[in-house]
Amino acid sequence: xxxxxxxxxxxxxxxxxxxxxxxxxxxxxxxxxxxxxxxxxxxxxxxxxxxxxxxxxxxxxxxxxxxxxxxxxxxxxxxxxxxxxxxxxxxxxxxxxxxxxxxxxxxxxxxxxxxxxxxxxxxxxxxxxxxxxxxxxxxxxxxxxxxxxxxxxxxxxxxxxxxxxxxxxxxxxxxxxxxxxxxxxxxxxxxxxxxxxxxxxxxxxxxxxxxxxxxxxxxxxxxxxxxxxxxxxxxxxxxxxxxxxxxxxxxxxxxxxxxxxxxxxxxxxxxxxxxxxxxxxxxxxxxx
Amino acid sequence: xxxxxxxxxxxxxxxxxxxxxxxxxxxxxxxxxxxxxxxxxxxxxxxxxxxxxxxxxxxxxxxxxxxxxxxxxxxxxxxxxxxxxxxxxxxxxxxxxxxxxxxxxxxxxxxxxxxxxxxxxxxxxxxxxxxxxxxxxxxxxxxxxxxxxxxxxxxxxxxxxxxxxxxxxxxxxxxxxxxxxxxxxxxxxxxxxxxxxxxxxxxxxxxxxxxxxxxxxxxxxxxxxxxxxxxxxxxx
Ligand SMILES: Nc1ncnc2c1ncn2[C@@H]1O[C@H](COP(=O)(O)OP(=O)(O)O)[C@@H](O)[C@H]1O
Ligand SMILES: [Mg+2]
Numbered sequence: 001x002x003x004x005x006x007x008x009x010x011x012x013x014x015x016x017x018x019x020x021x022x023x024x025x026x027x028x029x030x031x032x033x034x035x036x037x038x039x040x041x042x043x044x045x046x047x048x049x050x051x052x053x054x055x056x057x058x059x060x061x062x063x064x065x066x067x068x069x070x071x072x073x074x075x076x077x078x079x080x081x082x083x084x085x086x087x088x089x090x091x092x093x094x095x096x097x098x099x100x101x102x103x104x105x106x107x108x109x110x111x112x113x114x115x116x117x118x119x120x121x122x123x124x125x126x127x128x129x130x131x132x133x134x135x136x137x138x139x140x141x142x143x144x145x146x147x148x149x150x151x152x153x154x155x156x157x158x159x160x161x162x163x164x165x166x167x168x169x170x171x172x173x174x175x176x177x178x179x180x181x182x183x184x185x186x187x188x189x190x191x192x193x194x195x196x197x198x199x200x201x202x203x204x205x206x207x208x209x210x211x212x213x214x215x216x217x218x219x220x221x222x223x224x225x226x227x228x229x230x231x232x233x234x235x236x237x238x239x240x241x242x243x244x245x246x247x248x249x250x251x252x253x254x255x256x257x258x259x260x261x262x263x264x265x266x267x268x269x270x271x272x273x274x275x276x277x278x279x280x281x282x283x284x285x286x287x288x
Numbered sequence: 289x290x291x292x293x294x295x296x297x298x299x300x301x302x303x304x305x306x307x308x309x310x311x312x313x314x315x316x317x318x319x320x321x322x323x324x325x326x327x328x329x330x331x332x333x334x335x336x337x338x339x340x341x342x343x344x345x346x347x348x349x350x351x352x353x354x355x356x357x358x359x360x361x362x363x364x365x366x367x368x369x370x371x372x373x374x375x376x377x378x379x380x381x382x383x384x385x386x387x388x389x390x391x392x393x394x395x396x397x398x399x400x401x402x403x404x405x406x407x408x409x410x411x412x413x414x415x416x417x418x419x420x421x422x423x424x425x426x427x428x429x430x431x432x433x434x435x436x437x438x439x440x441x442x443x444x445x446x447x448x449x450x451x452x453x454x455x456x457x458x459x460x461x462x463x464x465x466x467x468x469x470x471x472x473x474x475x476x477x478x479x480x481x482x483x484x485x486x487x488x489x490x491x492x493x494x495x496x497x498x499x500x501x502x503x504x505x506x507x508x509x510x511x512x513x514x515x516x517x518x519x520x521x522x523x524x
Contacts, residue, residue: 160388164392166378166385167381167389170379170380170381173340174372176361176364177338177360177361177364177372178364178390178393178435178439179361179364179365179392179439180361182361286379
């Protein structure tokens with residue numbers, strides 16, 4: 001019984017983690033149909049922002065929940081203005097450009113901070129489920145992931161900005177005939193996606209080693225989860241994270257974490273073969 | 289006052305020229321119809337006027353101001369409303385949300401604006417919660433028109449609103465547009481291939497052929513179906 005409790009908890013945390021690392025990429029993909037291959041490095045920047053803030057005596061919650069997304073959001077805004085906006089509608093070019101950007105960011109951070117692995121202590125301790133010890137920080141991840149999805153949903157569903165974003169996603173030309181400047185919407189969604197990557201990097205900093213190359217560990221998972229989810233940002237990210245997170249955690253539990261990752265990749269490949277447009281390309285088409 | 293002045297306008301797709309120098313003027317308050325068969329460049333003309341296709345030559349002036357190079361959203365903000373061919377309703381937004389999008393350029397508050405427009409399009413009242421994509425073609429056409437009017441445009445560009453629409457809604461559309469001509473300060477450019485629809489609404493009718501305005505239908509022919517048919521028959 002305790003074991004089931006622990007495994008369930010770990011599955012939920014796994015899903016939450018996947019939601020966190022995917023949602024920023026999903027926002028950008030859902031809106032503009034481009035894949036930001038510097039997503040992992042945006043997360044890395046968020047993690048560094050958190051580490052540096054905490055080293056300088058800033059409260060860790062403030063550092064990872066506010067400062068990290070803010071800083072990386074601003075980086076995203078600058079990148080969009082200087083690079084991405086010239087490449088909309090050109091999927092391959094954007095992938096190449098953002099891949100180049102990811103290399104540049106790794107190089108830059110290595111030059112400044114060296115390539116030693118840093119860390120921040122987790123702000124909450126463990127707790128026990130029966131005889132088993134569980135990570136208390138998992139609860140933080142779960143809560144942040146859930147609040148992120150709910151917040152994003154409310155923003156898209158109930159605000160005027162969200163309405164404009166949804167309309168522009170569906171038909172940018174028509175939105176512009178109603179007075180919307182699509183380039184503004186693209187700019188702000190790219191910055192939002194970057195900020196969410198920064199949030200993920202900040203929140204995951206206490207449980208992953210922070211180094212310039214840490215992004216590589218996230219981008220592949222985020223990438224396939226976004227493709228698996230399809231164009232609807234919330235439903236797609238949520239459902240794909242549930243399926244892949246579940247498979248990953250269960251296989252990891254039965255065998256090893258490495259096989260868990262392999263199973264996740266295999267499941268994603270099978271799913272993208274069956275549903276090339278992702279889950280929401282076939283089901284829940286009208287969802288957000 | 290001249291609302292719209294188009295001179296020597298050229299455009300096309302990539303290197304394929306479609307508009308070969310279009311000239312016409314629309315006075316403020318005028319309802320002008322442009323009649324042409326399939327493939328004559330009607331949609332291309334409106335897409336160029338709206339700024340989706342870059343003009344490769346000539347000028348477009350709105351109330352005397354040159355807008356030839358302006359982006360679509362700048363033209364929309366300057367007072368041009370667009371009801372495109374195929375209607376382009378946001379399929380996953382509700383009817384109400386489609387109207388709210390139309391209100392982005394409204395001068396009065398959203399609620400008031402939508403209430404007023406619903407008085408003009410009563411059929412939409414009971415559809416507000418439906419998804420735009422779930423409406424019939426005719427309902428979508430009314431919605432596209434209503435959405436456009438929410439922004440209170442000075443000039444409306446209307447592209448083949450009768451395409452694939454049941455006759456009862458075509459009648460309703462004629463009635464609505466004639467009422468709007470009375471109640472609002474509107475100018476309209478309508479492109480069409482249906483004779484009776486264009487004749488019912490237009491004060492002037494121009495003929496477009498192969499990317500050029502070739503003739504204007506004599507005013508006395510507009511009110512007289514047989515004369516109009518004869519005239520258009522000769523032209524075609
Ligand atoms: N996207 C496009 N690319 C290339 N040619 C096009 C495109 N759209 C329309 N055309 C061509 O331009 C011409 C005019 O089309 P259009 O303006 O749609 O005519 P109409 O609206 O009068 O039926 C046609 O010959 C059509 O084949
Ligand atoms: Mg057409």
